Amino acid sequence: MPCNQVPSIRRHKAQARITILFALIALALTALPTVSFAGTDTAGNVLATEVDSTPSGIEGDLYWAGQSLNLDDASIGRDIIAAGENLSIRDCTVGGAVRLAARTIDIAKTAIDGSVTVAGQHVVLNTGSTANCFYAAGETVALRGSAKSAALAGDTVTIDGTVDGDVEVWA
Template sequence: MAFNQTVTAPSHKMRRCLLMAFALIALALTALPTASFAGTDTAGNVLATEADSDTSSAEGDLYWAGQSLNLDDASIGRDIIAAGESLSIRDCTVGGAIRLAARTIDISKTAIDGSVTVAGQHVVLNTGSTANCFYAIGETVALRGSTKSAALAGDTVTIDGTVKGDVEVWADKLILGKNAHITGTVNAHVSEDPERAAGAEVGALKIDRTENEDTSTVNDVIGGIVAAALSTCFVALLLELIFPRATASAAGMLHQRSMPLWVSGLLGTIAIVPAVLLLIISIAGLSLAGTLLCGVIGIALMSSAFAGCAIARMVGHNQNRYAMAAVGGVIAGALTGLPLVGDFISGVAFVFMLGYIIQIIWRNARVKPQQAANTPGLPSA
């Protein structure tokens, strides 16, 4: 996995959204059933939950989901793929890669032949651990082990280990500890000068100063709001042109049956993460998981325009539908572009559109069986 060194630093907003998503994964997993669904397939892959006690070895991959994983002195033939609230891997050997998502992640005294890709709130590749490469995102990220390359993103990133190659860092604060030994170049996209201990050894240090969110000018904020309003207006007009019945139906549902719509959308939003994880863990459901994720992304991209169009049609039902779609799109886009509250409004729009889709699916599923039951049978001979 190669990283282009000319890539611009991700915004704080993007990092926080990613961290919120992975925190949601960890919290959602606490609601999974405690009953064990462990098993070993014919390829030697092990599927386990927190209720399973013996995950000490696997010839193939180890798939794990639960609240707290403490993997000690284990031998895994290929990959570890796990998600939970707290993940600890110590004194292990891993023949493949490690993929983890959790609130806290600690990998210590572990030899990994492949890469380590992790996301969480507090992440550390600890002393005594070796990996081919280390990719991590979190609030605090620490590299104290040894790796050939690294790409690290977080509010605070600490490098106090060995990197036999280049390092990419996106952070507010970068700390180079006294045990840091980096043979390549550290490309640091940071908002303040790095802290470098006296014993730190770095081949080269390139600093790209990034601005904090609070240094954005009023013109930048206004420009972002205008761009969001215009783009959302365009999408709303397209939706009204292509799917006029859907926008009209959503407006009517919001007016007449708003409670089922919002409840369905909220429950569906909560269920997305555990549903995707369960499909991924089942292995056979990977294609379904991909399809579900594509659907979720599509809803997220169109939800603001759809919600604005539907609400505008409900308010101005006697007016020109294209004019109302344009007005609704502009207002929805401007609201989502506002600082602080924009993300919340986008989330509300997502819940609205998802709830409408769930209600339409539920309504069609109920109507068809009832129609079949009411169909008169043929006269018997």
């Protein structure tokens, strides 16, 4: 983000990004059926629900919706896009970005090449996790891992990790 922008413009851009994230999540939750559907398309993308087994070794994107997702020791080639009540990602590698919406989000010991954009009640990028950027909105937001930049909004925001660049906080 350019340094010559006034804070109100930066704040407006961050709020616009968060609004777009919520709109996309609402669209995904209404558009995705509640029945189980797991499958890999010709591009290597996987569509899954919580009824499906835990995906691993996905070449493309992972699209997931359900109540609880526990993704452990998986390799995702590109992006993770998920919505649910509880989302936990542990000991994973992600070649792209992570976009999540849930009540509770916990990302631990995970290497993410792209950005992390999340919205939830309780959100944490835990120790041992790395991301290019960490954008988070929630009641409680914690950055305990490391990121190159961060934009965090919440009632309580905790930074107990490392940010190599810019940090914006609304708390």
